[in-house]
Amino acid sequence: MSDEMTGHNSSVGGIAADRLRSLVERVERLEEERKALSSDIRDIFVEAKSAGFDVKTIKQIIRIRKMEPADVEEAETLLDIYRRALGMSV
Incomplete structure (x- = not known):
């Protein structure tokens, strides 16, 4: 069965779809990590403020x-x- 028939296009319009998907998903994961880190940093600043800094x-x-x-x-x-x-x- 061909990739086109299974819906698993490894190349669409000359673009390696699997590679593109992998890159997009990596960026999405890192953005989620950045959001979590930003929240942690905000918490530290709240702690610092409550300690009088x-x-x-x-x-x-x-x-x-x-x-x-x-x-x-x-x-x-x-x-x-x-x-x-x-x-x-x-």
């Missing part, structure tokens, strides 16, 4: 920790220059 500052720390040290130094220097220019020196 400022969530906005924690997010800023996380962003800074991802940066290269030279980039952090440059950003801090620019922030200091801009503050002083606006008379906001600390």
